[in-house]
Structures are given as structure tokens and as C-alpha cells.
Amino acid sequence: MAVLTDLNQRKTTEKEQKFQKAYLEQIFENAPEAIVILDNNDKVIRINVEFTKLFDYTLEESKGKLLNNLIVPPSLASEADSFSKFIIKGKNLNAKSLRQDKNGNQIYVSILGAPIQISKGKKGVYGIFRNISGRKNAEEALRKAKDELELANKELLENNEHLEKTTLLAKKMTIQAELASAAKSEFLANMSYEIRTPMNGYLSKPIKADELSSELQNIAYNL
Numbered sequence: 001m002a003v004l005t006d007l008n009q010r011k012t013t014e015k016e017q018k019f020q021k022a023y024l025e026q027i028f029e030n031a032p033e034a035i036v037i038l039d040n041n042d043k044v045i046r047i048n049v050e051f052t053k054l055f056d057y058t059l060e061e062s063k064g065k066l067l068n069n070l071i072v073p074p075s076l077a078s079e080a081d082s083f084s085k086f087i088i089k090g091k092n093l094n095a096k097s098l099r100q101d102k103n104g105n106q107i108y109v110s111i112l113g114a115p116i117q118i119s120k121g122k123k124g125v126y127g128i129f130r131n132i133s134g135r136k137n138a139e140e141a142l143r144k145a146k147d148e149l150e151l152a153n154k155e156l157l158e159n160n161e162h163l164e165k166t167t168l169l170a171k172k173m174t175i176q177a178e179l180a181s182a183a184k185s186e187f188l189a190n191m192s193y194e195i196r197t198p199m200n201g202y203l204s205k206p207i208k209a210d211e212l213s214s215e216l217q218n219i220a221y222n223l
Contacts, residue, residue: 034129037116042066042084045124054109054131056102067127071099073106087113087125099129108136 028035034051036044044062052058055071062070072080076098087093093113100106112128 034131036062036067036127036129038067038125038127040124042068042125044070051129054101054107054129055099061102071101073098073100083111083113084125087115090115090117096132107131108133 028046029048031048031050034054035046035048036051037046039045044065044067047057047059047062057070068077068080068084079097083093083095093111095111097109097111098106099109099111108131110130110132114126116124116126
């Protein structure tokens with residue numbers, strides 16, 4: 001008795017599986033974002049090329065290590081723990097925060113994280129990191145420029161207000177000077193008239209010296 005088995009279907013399936021595996025490997029390794037795959041204990045299983053470029057860790061240096069111990073600044077440890085607990089609950093994470101490379105250089109990144117679930121069981125976690133330091137710096141520069149513009153506008157308004165007050169004061173002083181000049185001219189004209197009027201009467205007729213002296217004293221007294 002002989003049993004014959006058609007292996008063509010199995011070989012086709014294996015070939016497709018190898019193709020799919022190679023396809024996914026290419027996507028993972030050549031992705032433009034830093035990707036890390038963790039086990040259920042948040043320890044590194046795989047990283048791609050961009051992860052090494054971003055954080056300067058090789059797979060040998062990071063495999064089996066807690067991700068948070070590698071790239072999270074000590075001051076943000078509690079935040080990173082809250083992120084991990086959030087994903088453990090089966091939720092997808094979308095956040096922005098600071099992370100650091102192997103040399104301690106801080107990098108502002110966007111973080112996408114989600115659980116890997118197979119057959120209703122959590123088999124690990126994947127994380128995607130994108131360097132957005134350039135965008136952050138641009139936002140800071142824009143905010144700074146906006147603040148400086150607002151300050152300059154405030155100073156300009158204050159200067160305009162001061163200029164208006166100075167202009168009004170100058171106009172007021174000019175009017176006062178013109179009024180004073182007019183009053184002075186009127187005073188001098190009146191003085192000239194008061195002096196000329198009585199003098200003309202005496203100059204038009206002969207007068208004795210003692211009478212002239214007496215009349216001058218009266219004029220001076222009246223002035």
C-alpha cells in the first residue's frame with residue numbers, strides 16, 4: 001500500500017508565507033520612522049534602522065533592555081510609566097514628549113504606541129517615534145517672534161500716546177504764548193496812550209516849570 005501526498009499546495013503556501021515575511025521585513029527595516037517592538041514586559045525585541053539613527057542604539061545594545069531605561073530622561077520617568085500603563089490597557093497612544101539618545105542628547109518626538117494583539121491576547125507592544133525637534137524649534141521661534149511683535153506694538157502705542165500728549169502740550173503753550181504776547185502789546189499800547197494824552201495837552205500851550213513839575217507828578221501818580 002502506498003500513500004501519495006500532493007505537496008504543491010504546501011509549497012505554494014510556504015512560498016507565500018516567506019514572501020509575506022520578507023515583505024514585512026522590508027517595510028519594518030526601511031520605514032522612515034523609528035520603530036521598536038517590545039514584549040509584554042516592555043523589553044526590546046526588535047528595532048529598525050531609523051531607531052538606531054535616532055537614538056544611536058544598536059539591536060545588540062538594546063535587545064532585552066527596558067525601553068524607558070534607554071531613551072526616557074529621568075525627569076520624565078513618571079510620564080513614560082503612565083504611557084506604558086495606558087497601552088497595557090489596550091489603548092492606542094498618540095503623544096509628544098522629550099526623549100534622549102545614548103549620549104544624553106534630548107530630542108523632541110511624536111510617539112505612537114499600540115498593543116500587539118493576536119488571538120485576543122496581548123503579545124507585546126510596538127512604538128513609532130518621529131523626530132519633530134525642527135518643528136518644535138520653528139514653533140518656538142514663531143511664538144517668540146509673535147511675543148516680540150506684540151511688545152513692539154505695545155511700545156509703539158505708548159509712544160504714540162506720549163507724542164499726542166506732547167503735541168497737545170506744545171499747542172497749549174503756543175496759545176498761551178500768543179495770548180501773553182497779545183496782552184503785552186495791548187498793555188504797551190494803553191500805556192503809550194495814557195502817557196501821550198495828558199502830555200499833548202501841556203505841549204500845545206505854554207506852561208511854567210513849576211506847573212509842569214506838578215502835572216508830571218500827577219501823571220506819574222495816576223500811572
